Amino acid sequence: MPNLTLIDGSSYLYRAFHALPPLSNAQGEPTGALFGVVNMLRTTLKAKPDYVAFVSDASGPTFRNVLYEKYKANRPPMPDDLRAQIEPMLQIVGALGFPILRVSGVEADDVIGTLATQAHEHGVDVLISTGDKDLAQLVRPGITLVNTMTNTTMDSAAVMEKFGVKPEQIIDFLSLTGDTVDNVPGVPKCGPKTAAKWLAEYGSLDGVMAHADKVGGKIGEYLREALPALPLSRQLVTIKIDVPLDFTVQQLALRERDIEALRELYTRYEFKAALKELDSATAEVVTTPSPATAPVVVEPARIDTSKPSVDLAAQGQYELVTTQAQFDAWLARLHDAPLIAFDTETTSLDAMRADVVGISFSVQPGYACYIPLAHDYPGAPAQLPRDKVLAALKPILEDPRRPKVGQHAKYDMNILSHYGIVVQGLAHDTMLESYVWNATATRHDMDSLAKKYLGYDTVKYEEVAGKGAKQISFSQVDLDTACRYAAEDADITLRLHHALWPQLEGEPKLRKVYEDIEIPLVPVLASMEQRGVLIDVNELRKQSQHLGKRMHELQQEAWKSAGRDFNLDSPKQLQAILFDELGLPAKLKTPTGQPSTNEEALEAIAEEHALPRLILDYRGLAKLRSTYTEKLAEIVNPRTGRVHTSYHQGAVATGRISSTDPNLQNIPVRTEEGRRIRQAFIAPEGWLVMAADYSQIELRIMAHLSGDEGLLRAFHEGGDIHRATAAEVFGLEPEAVTSNQRRAAKAINFGLMYGMSAFGLARQLGIDRGEASDYMARYFSRYPGVHAFMEATRERAHRDGYVETLFGRRLYLENLKSRNQAFRAGAERAAVNAPMQGTAADIIKRAMIAVAAWLKDRDDAHMLMQVHDELVFEIRADTVDTVRDTIRQHMSGAAELQVPLVVDVGVGKNWDEAH
Missing domain, CATH: 3.40.50.1010 (5'-nuclease)
Incomplete structure (x- = not known):
């Protein structure tokens, strides 16, 4: 045929x-x-x-x-x-x-x-x-x-599988969902799932229109309002x-x-x-002649001459700069360049301990240089004096009028700060361009970005310095090899910018997230990392001893509960005791089919015997001891006498900042031992620690995004939001709400944002599933706007493949189309949560930028840490009132919501007292 x-x-x-x-x-x-x-x-x-x-x-x-x-x-x-x-x-x-x-x-x-x-x-x-x-x-x-x-x-x-309707129903399907791109009206808030459901029930668009009065809820109102325009929508999509x-x-x-x-x-x-x-x-393709076809109408071409003239996947040309004449020529290029890509090579990944080995620049894609400064292997050629080179580069690097681009530029800014250079004029960071464009499309390191966006295979660090025990410092790498690796970094950074920036330019909301939030935040985080936080090492030693003693006590209790001695740190021995000797049910399995003893598995059986809870408590203390009370003392920087964490902007898809070495986000605050660790975070003599924390920010964002009148009213009236919710759900006066009812309301308030099911709520509250379902039904009946928002968000995510924060940051959710039901459900939960969590992340970033601008010319306060929804400062004791009030004002004003942004501020001699 x-x-x-x-x-x-x-x-x-x-x-x-x-x-x-x-x-x-x-x-x-x-x-x-x-x-x-x-x-x-x-x-x-x-x-x-x-x-x-x-x-x-x-x-x-x-x-x-x-x-x-x-x-x-x-x-x-x-x-x-x-x-x-x-x-x-x-x-x-x-x-x-x-x-x-x-x-x-x-x-x-x-x-x-x-x-x-x-x-x-x-x-x-x-x-x-x-x-x-x-x-x-x-x-x-x-x-x-x-x-x-x-x-x-x-x-x-396949049409049925993708859209949930037959091909002959697609016209009616598109008429209902509309099309924002083509401006086809459709039914507001009607997503693919709703349209498919209506067509399955009523057969056709005409059937849906005939039964519009039977569709309940807010979506039913939208349908009835849209009825006059639906025939037009059908004409437009046919x-x-x-x-x-x-x-x-x-x-x-x-x-x-x-x-x-x-x-x-x-x-x-x-x-x-x-x-x-x-x-x-x-x-060769064999073809047969055919008559001339319909006329071709061609629009005139326009060429953008600002684009680079190099193939972004081609090999570059790199210059090793070892003479004054070469360096002077590159200084002239940097002075005239519209955009400077720069990168440093160092002795360590720890920016606060590393020394600079060399620096590379590129001002035109495909061309770059490397200036070695401290290669010290036997027989290394003469290099330009480091201090003289950096002094000559300082005016350029510190000139805010000379735009610069880096890949994870915060690291390089921290390195150069050791030499008295405060980099200004950072216009772009390719890591952040990729992160804002699509946070989940790839990792945002240079190697991954070059492969994805340029089709270019970079020289890997292990190829020039070796790996494992045989890896050498970059200062030991020969100059020719070092040039090939280091100059490529600057070149690829500039090429990546030319590949990624036009994408962001074409998306105004994403560009605004990038230019107004992510890029201005880079120097703020760099300054916080450079400042570090003061640690009371003696206090940590005391805590470590206390934790060791408590762990020993838990070990004795566990042995008694098990009926014999065993190694609490051995999963194999624990497995034998729990499942073979005590006969407890193995509710979770390892990938090899063995009974699991991880945290989730132990929590699942913690109500059936005392031993699982004892093991969980023991592990919690062991983690606190190894991660914080012992490690923090070891990582105090000898240069500064402080601990310097590393903040990561491009690690969490929702926009949250994370931290490592140490991870400040994971210090527990719900246990006495966890809170005690914060006592070791102190201020210098004559200074105090101040902690400013957004109160229930994600719930407030939920109220704003959903526009639910009941939730908005509860926040405007102030007081205890969980008690107010309980009063609504259980039909009581607030003063009549019991502690258990408040606890249930709090679990629902926070659980819904993370997609908690009735089963999950039942497990958390220790009630049966039917009662939990009843709680949730009451909640949604009192807060219908929340339910409508969640459904609309899920449908929008299925339609667009992503969800957005209040400020336009996107989270793409590929698993929404997965055939694995668990993956799909997880993506839907993420779709509901991401707008709240991502908006909270955007708000605190905006607050950090505003506060840092205010603190820039002051010497009586410094921003030290960002942990979840909290900012931590050290402030001079005699300026507490001024600093506290102004910081609260900047944080409260970081976003305009339909409910007030409340900031709780505390002051003390240590972080625990201030929190």
């Missing part, structure tokens, strides 16, 4: 543009989208279709604009980089022999729909190559969709299958390729693989 392949050209171009980095050729012409289209067309040719057409939108309005003047009115203008690639795309498509179809007055989808229907009626199998969901309405036996980017096909069964065409399917045979034109185009745009395939005899 003959077959026809219809290529959705507009879909091809946009998908390639957004999926690939913004590459350019040697002339600076953008080529990223063009490269993707050519590769997809080559894939299509390999299938050797009998008939084929490349269908693209014609310029000018369509009949849908006549129907609805606001149709596609919200679409942003086509990016210049994309517009510039349309003409060369059409030239290549034509040279490959594809008939090009652009019909005025209709969209490409309508031409595809008409041709697919005609071909199907004449017994021709149709394959529609697209990524557009709207075309799913055309699917039927003999008409299939293919996505060449993901190499997946969609038949009727693909025409009767467009008058002056050609037939039989005229869509592949024409003979124009080999010389292709060779010229591939050479110009530097498509090496395509050029090699073209010149290979085995790549």
Whole structure:
């Protein structure tokens, strides 16, 4: 049976543009989208279709604009980089022999729909190559969709699996969900799940409209309000299958390729693989001539000359700078450069203990230098004096008017601070560009980013310095090898910026997160890391002794409970006692099928015997002792006499800051022993510790985002929010609420944000599942806005693939489409929680930036630590009132919510007293 392949050209171009980095050729012409289209067309040719057409939108309005003047009115203008690639795309498509179809007055989808229907009626199998969901309405036996980017096909069964409706229901499905991109109205807040549910129940859009009065809740109100506009939505999403065409399917045979034109185009745009395939005899495609196709309307190309002229995946040219003349030449380049990429090489990953070994710069992609300063291996060549080089670089590095870019630049800023250099003018950080663009797409180290966004394999540290016990310091690496590695770091940093920054520029909300939150935070965190926190080592020793004594007592109790002595640190011995000798149920298994003795497994059986709880308590104390009371004393920096943590901006997908060495986020505050550790965090003589903590910030954000009147009212009235919730849920006056009822309300308040089920609530409160379900039902009946927000967020996540914080930060959730139900459920829980947790992260970052700006010219207060929703300072004792009030004001003003942002502030001689 003959077959026809219809290529959705507009879909091809946009998908390639957004999926690939913004590459350019040697002339600076953008080529990223063009490269993707050519590769997809080559894939299509390999299938050797009998008939084929490349269908693209014609310029000018369509009949849908006549129907609805606001149709596609919200679409942003086509990016210049994309517009510039349309003409060369059409030239290549034509040279490959594809008939090009652009019909005025209709969209490409309508031409595809008409041709697919005609071909199907004449017994021709149709394959529609697209990524557009709207075309799913055309699917039927003999008409299939293919996505060449993901190499997946969609038949009727796949449509049902993806959308939850049959192909013949897709029009009604799209009418209900609407389309924000095309400005199709639909039903507000109606996501894919809701639309599929209604269509399963009522059969069609007409059926849904006829039964609109039976749909309850807020979504029912939205449906009834949308009824007058739904027929219009149906007209807008319906693909025409009767467009008058002056050609037939039989005229869509592949024409003979124009080999010389292709060779010229591939050479110009530097498509090496395509050029090699073209010149290979085995790549020749036999074609038959065909009549001229419909006229092609081409928009004028515009070239962005600001793009780099180097292939971002090509090998770079690097200069080893060892003479004054070379250094002077590079100083001149740095003075004139519009953007300076810089990187340091050091003796250690610990920025507060490391010494600089060399520094590298790049001001043009593909070219970089390395200036060695302290390589000291036997026979090392002479190097420029470190102090003289750094003194010459200091005015440039400290000039805020000279923009700079780094990869994890905070580390380099800390290194240079040891030499009296305060780096200013950090305009970009490629780690943060990648993190804000898509936090979960990849790791954000240079090696991973270069591979993903440039297709470039970097020189690895182990390749130049060795690994394991044989690894040498970078100061021992020979200069030529060091140059190849270090200069590449600066070069790749600049290349990554050219690949990532245009992506952020095209997304205003993401750009704002990057420019207003992440980049300004870098020097703030650097300053906090450099300051460090004072530790009372003697107090830690006392605590360590106390923990050791308590662990010994728990060991004796555990032996008594088990009926014999055993090694509490041996999972194998514990396994034998718990499950073989005591006969306790093994509720969790290890990957090898053995009964697990991890924390979750022990918690599951802690109510059935005393021993599991004793082991859990013992392990908790052992972790406190090894991680904090013993380790903190060991990592006091001899240079400063303080402990310096490392803060990480690009580690947590929701935007939260994390810390390591030591991890300040994990010091427990719910146990007496955990709180006691905070007593060792002290202030110098004449100073005090101040802790400022947001009160119930995620609940307040939930109230703001959901707009629930009851929750908003509870926060505006002040008082105990959990008691107020309990009063609502149980229908009592606040003073009549019992402690157990308040505890249940608190568990629901916090549990819902993390997707807690009735089963989880029942386990936490020690009640049966039915009672827990009743609690949750009462909660949602009193706070319907919360439930509506959670459902709408889940549906939005399924529709868009991501959720957003109040400030526009995105969290992508790939597992929403997983076939594994547990993965899917976990992604849905994350979708509900991420807007709260991410917004809380954004708020405290904004607060840190504001507070740091206020403290910049003061010497009576320093910001030391950020832990969850808390900021910790050391303040001079005589300025407590001024500092406390102003910091509270800045923190409360870090966001405008519908409820007040309350900040609890405490002051004391140590962190525990202040908290």
